[in-house]
Amino acid sequence: MDVDLAYGQGWLTVGLPDDLDVTVVEPQYHPAVPEEAAYLREVLAAPVAGPxxxxxxxxxxxxxxxxCDLTRPQPRHLMIPAILDEVAGIIEPEDVVVLVATGTHRGNTDAEIRQMLGGELTDRLRVVNHDSxxxxxxxxxxxxxxxxxxxxxxxxxxxxVKVTTGFVEPHFFAGFSxxxxxxxxxxxxxxxxLTLHDAARIGDERATWGVxxxxxxxxxxxxxxxxxGVTFAFDVILNREKKIVRAFAGDLLAMHSAAREAAREIAMAPVxxxxxxxxxxxxxFPLDQNLYQAVKGMSAAYTVVKPGGTIICAAECRDGFPDHGSYKEVLASAASPEALFADISARKETVPDQWQxxxxxxxxxxxxxxMHTSYLSDExxxxxxxxxxxxxxxxxxxVCARIGPEARVCVLPEGPLTVPYVDASVRPADHVA
Structure with missing residues (x-):
């Protein structure tokens, strides 16, 4: 059977033997809303909670x-204009600043900001990269x-006035984005x-997808x-084509609660x-542009792999590790993953990129x-x-030849866009103990 894996800005076709026991977990197709821009204006006019x-x-x-910054496929070119239209005649564009919420990531270049917002909007607004x-x-x-x-x-x-805009999907340690x-x-x-992502919080078993x-x-x-203080919050849920399926607006916590429940139904699947x-x-792309981000794909696979099993992660990694930050340095600081995990868990102070x-x-x-990459060498x-x-x-x-005919394979063609979880209720009758 042929399976197409999302890879870079295209797809990577992998041919698997027909006699293997293969389960493919991919996003169910959810059509985009018609007239996305008009839909967003309608959502802003009828918030989940509050005026x-x-x-x-x-x-x-x-x-x-x-x-969001460039590592997230947020439809900023639609969401930001919708916000501006909502306050038109009240707040002037020159009184607006758009902040790229980079967290600890690098700042986005002017070309990248233009890619995210479009040239006209970039020229009209003040856009500033956050620098932690x-x-x-x-x-x-x-x-x-x-x-x-x-x-x-x-x-x-x-x-x-403070307005958050983003998109909601399961997150590998924060529950949802x-x-x-x-x-x-x-x-x-x-x-x-560093405190939010310290070893104790990240190591907690409840710090995981969908929790x-x-x-x-x-x-x-x-x-x-x-x-x-957040004045207003505005989030979307996207389909596999990065198009808008649902949108939510209003008071921050109520809005995010409604968005999470919709995202859980759309983006998580039982096996x-x-x-x-x-x-x-x-x-x-843009989520697979470096190894740092690709950990999310590994984490989605880890939820359903047997102890000692094998995860194969296809990520283009055009931005390398990346080279900025300390991620590469920390990874290389111990002789094995086991030693690295023990070292981090024992630290009292958190260092940048430690959580990943x-x-x-x-x-x-x-x-x-x-790994399967195009920009990182074996060395x-x-x-x-x-x-x-x-x-x-x-x-x-x-791997399957070593295990034998009972080997089971799962494929996540779009990685964490659909996060699998084991649910005994979906087992066939002859599978139940």
Whole structure:
């Protein structure tokens, strides 16, 4: 059977033997709403909770809009104009700043911002990259949640009106993306993010896909956003073509709750048992542009791989590890994934990119991970304790041949766009103990 894997800006076709026991978990097709721009305006006019945005603002006020950076496929070119239309005649464009919620990622280039927003909008608005390491651009707000020191972007803090825009999908340790994440970690200081993503929080079993209740990461993220003030929140859910399926607007927490429930139905899928081999991706570009982001695809596979099983992750990685940040350095700092995981878990202080490394080390301690990339060499991957395959199908056949005819394979063609989970209720009768 042929399976198409999302890879870079296209697809990678993998031919698997017909006699293998293969389960393909991919997004169910959800058609995009007709006339996306008109639909977004309708959603803004009828919020999930609270008054519409135009009824919350006054002439002369300043407004900050938080949006995702290039690593997220948010339809900013539609969402930002919809917000501007909603406040037209009340707040002037020159009183608006659009903040790229980079978290600890690098700032986006002018060309990338134009790619995200379009040239006309980029030229008309003030667009600023958040910089978590620039202390002069941050404001101290106090301690929130379970001992989280909070500095936020000063342009955000000083704005009269604060609007988050994003998209909601299951997140590999925060439960779900969108909503409050557009404040912290999106617009937070490095120290704030390091605390939110420390070893204890990330290592908690409740810090995983689709879990919100008692998730220590999401709990503090939600507390920071709610208690430091968000005027209005606006999120979308996307289909496999990155088109809008649903949108939600209104008070932050109520809006995000409604969006999460819709995303759970759309983006999570039950399977009957664990698998010997899981082939995964990171949903193609822009999500698979570096190894750092590809950990999400590995994590989605890890939810359904047998202990000691094999994960094969196809991610183009055109941006390398990437080279900025300390991710590569931390990965190479120990002799094995097991040693790396133990070292991170024992640390009292969190270092940049530690959370991603901690999750990757945990995955690699429990399963063999094989990469298929176009921009990372075997030698570079070895620094991350990873191996590479040039032929995914051949690697699947090799692993299954060692296991025997009972080998089971799962394929996630679009990686974390649909997150699998084991649910005994979907098992066939002869599978039930």
């Amino acid at each position: 519409r945005l135009r009824d919350r603002v006054r002439p002369g006020q300043s407004m900050a809009i938080s949006m 390491r620039d202390t002069a651009s941050l404001t101290w707000l106090g301690e929130y949640g379970e001992g989280v020191p909070v500095w936020l972007n000063s342009l955000w803090v000083d704005a009269d 969108g909503g409050p994440k557009l404040v912290a970690p999106g617009l937070a200081a490095l120290e704030t993010v 919100i209740d008692d998730n220590p990461v999401h709990r503090d993220i939600r507390t920071i956003a709610a208690e430091t 009957d048992d664990l698998f010997d081999v899981v082939v995964t991706t990171n949903s193609g 490394v901690q999750i990757q080390a945990k995955i690699q301690s429990g399963a063999r991970v094989v 570079e991957l070895a620094l991350a304790h990873l191996t590479q395959t040039s032929d995914i199908a051949a690697t699947v056949r090799e």
